[in-house]
Amino acid sequence: MREILDPMREWFDQGKAVALATVVEIYGSAPRGLGAKMAINHESMMTGSVSGGCVEGAVVAEAMQVLKSGKPKLLHYGVTQDQAISVGLACGGTIEIWVETLSEDTFSRMEKDLLEDRLAMIVTVLTGSQAGEKLYVYPGKKVLGEIYNPELLAKINESVDEVFKGQHSQRKTIQVQDQEYEVFFDVVDPSPKLVIVGAVHISIPLVHYAKILGFHTIVIDPRKAFGNLERFPHVDELVNQWPQEYLELYPWDQGTYLVVVSHDDKLDVPALEIACKNEARYIGALGSKKTFAKHVGDLKDAGINDEQIARIHSPIGLDIGARGPEEIALAIITEMIAVRNGLNIKK
Numbered sequence: 001m002r003e004i005l006d007p008m009r010e011w012f013d014q015g016k017a018v019a020l021a022t023v024v025e026i027y028g029s030a031p032r033g034l035g036a037k038m039a040i041n042h043e044s045m046m047t048g049s050v051s052g053g054c055v056e057g058a059v060v061a062e063a064m065q066v067l068k069s070g071k072p073k074l075l076h077y078g079v080t081q082d083q084a085i086s087v088g089l090a091c092g093g094t095i096e097i098w099v100e101t102l103s104e105d106t107f108s109r110m111e112k113d114l115l116e117d118r119l120a121m122i123v124t125v126l127t128g129s130q131a132g133e134k135l136y137v138y139p140g141k142k143v144l145g146e147i148y149n150p151e152l153l154a155k156i157n158e159s160v161d162e163v164f165k166g167q168h169s170q171r172k173t174i175q176v177q178d179q180e181y182e183v184f185f186d187v188v189d190p191s192p193k194l195v196i197v198g199a200v201h202i203s204i205p206l207v208h209y210a211k212i213l214g215f216h217t218i219v220i221d222p223r224k225a226f227g228n229l230e231r232f233p234h235v236d237e238l239v240n241q242w243p244q245e246y247l248e249l250y251p252w253d254q255g256t257y258l259v260v261v262s263h264d265d266k267l268d269v270p271a272l273e274i275a276c277k278n279e280a281r282y283i284g285a286l287g288s289k290k291t292f293a294k295h296v297g298d299l300k301d302a303g304i305n306d307e308q309i310a311r312i313h314s315p316i317g318l319d320i321g322a323r324g325p326e327e328i329a330l331a332i333i334t335e336m337i338a339v340r341n342g343l344n345i346k347k
Contacts, residue, residue, distance in 0.1 A: 001037050002114055002191065004048040008039050009111065012104045017042040019063040023050050024074070024126060024184040025096035025171055035169035035186055039102070042067050050097050051077070063099050072100035072132045098126055098184065109136060109144075110188060117190035119254045121163060123147075123156055126171075127182040139164055151176045156183060163187065167254055167281065168342040190255030191216065192281075192340065197243050197271040198262025199227035202286070206259070206329035207235050213337065220246055220271075221262065244270040252278035257336050259316065261286040269298045276308040282339045284316040284332060313345065 011018050023036040038048035038056065040063040050059060055077045066073055075097045113120045123135040130152060136144040137160055147153040155174045163170060163185040174181045194210045196203045199221035207217045211234065218237040221227035227240050239246050247270075250256075258275045259282075260268040268285065272295060275283045285292060292314040299309055317331030318338065338345055 001048075001110070001188070004037065004039050005111055005114065007047040008107060011039075011041045011045075012107060017067050018102045018107070019066050019099055020102040021050050021059050021063060021097050021099045022184070022186065023095055024098045024124075024186075027094040034171075040064075040067075051095060055095075055097075059097060059099065066099045067101055070101055072098065074098055074126050074131075098124065100124075100132070106136070113188050114191075117251075117253050117255055118188075119164070119167070119190055120188040121160065122186040122188065123160070124184045124186065125152070125181055126184055128179055130181060149176065152181060159183075159185065166342045168340075190253045192255050192257060193218065194257045194259065194336070195220065195247070195250070197221070197258070197260040197267055198264070198286075199223070199231065199238075200261055200263070201325045202261050202329050202332075204231065204329075205326045206261075206332060207232060209329060209333040210336075211236075213333065215257070221267070242270070243267050244274060247271055247274040252280060254279050254281050256280045257282040257284075259284045259286070259332060259336075261316075263287065265295070265298070269295055269302075272312060273299055273302050273304055276304045276311060280311070282336050283312045284335065285312055285314040286316045286328075286332075287314065289315065313339075318345070 008018060019040045021038045021040065023034055026034055036050050038046055038050045038059065040046045040060050044060055044064060046056065046060055049056060059075065062073055062075055078094045119139055121137045123137060125131055125133045125147065130147060130149055133147050134145050135147060147156060152174060155176065159172055167187055167189055169186045171182060171184045174183050192215045194215040195218045196206060197220050199219050203219055207219065210217050217235050218239060219227060219232055219235050220239040220241065220243050222240055222242050224240055227238055229238060232238055258271065258280055260271050262268050272285060276299065285295060296309055313335060317328065318335045320331050322328045322331040335345060
């Protein structure tokens with residue numbers, strides 16, 4: 001969504017009507033993921049993508065009808081292998097796309113939340129007698145909008161915390177008496193930021209991988225012999241401070257991923273302590289089981305409880321038999337992506 005904010009803002013500033021198309025279901029494989037978006041204005045101009053090029057033309061035509069009628073539509077497309085290959089893709093599948101008129105007020109709220117890295121969720125009823133009704137929800141049950149069926153609303157509210165916890169968009173079938181409703185929970189998530197404590201050799205390829213995957217990267221190390229631009233010319237921010245000095249003032253949110261890899265308790269333990277007290281999507285600690293057990297003791301002495309400590313991934317990274325800094329960094333970034341995609345990592 002972030003990549004289409006600027007053209008959408010320009011359209012609204014010019015007084016143009018805008019429709020928004022969102023991928024709300026994927027069967028098999030498909031070129032774009034759940035929640036992928038494309039915006040279309042009343043002049044048939046589009047920005048973004050819902051299929052990588054396979055069905056965009058058809059969606060634009062449907063969006064023109066939606067803008068004319070004001071009524072949303074749920075579209076169903078089969079992306080064949082031939083269609084996918086024709087636009088340079090190697091996969092086919094079936095997708096469902098929800099197309100609706102987007103008001104400037106709703107866009108402005110989404111724009112503000114995305115730019116300020118605020119976690120939110122848009123809940124849309126896709127089928128049934130309540131189709132098109134929606135809620136704009138924030139953690140803590142702050143809700144805008146209306147679902148007029150009280151039983152449906154109650155069941156949607158039961159799912160909100162679960163979806164926020166997983167922090168990835170999903171579609172649910174909700175039964176209310178003798179009617180089924182398809183409901184899409186579309187997460188507006190903060191941009192991903194990777195904070196690395198320790199400018200060690202593992203951190204160099206880890207920054208490379210993270211930037212390729214769209215993370216804003218920060219490396220913290222007070223030791224200028226390690227943390228310098230000669231070693232990290234590719235990092236977004238290089239911080240030559242003690243971790244606790246920087247992290248106490250850091251604006252933690254659900255887009256923050258913290259990795260401690262310095263092998264120095266004076267750096268790693270304070271960082272873990274602060275992370276456990278704040279919002280973070282992922283907390284990982286490099287080291288042996290013996291080292292982590294010592295960290296746990298230090299954290300408990302600092303008042304961190306078992307539930308908070310359980311958020312830490314240690315030993316860090318997925319088990320891929322990694323050897324050497326590059327492979328260890330790959331194991332770490334793979335685990336981070338698995339967590340971001342809602343997988344339950346058990347060790």
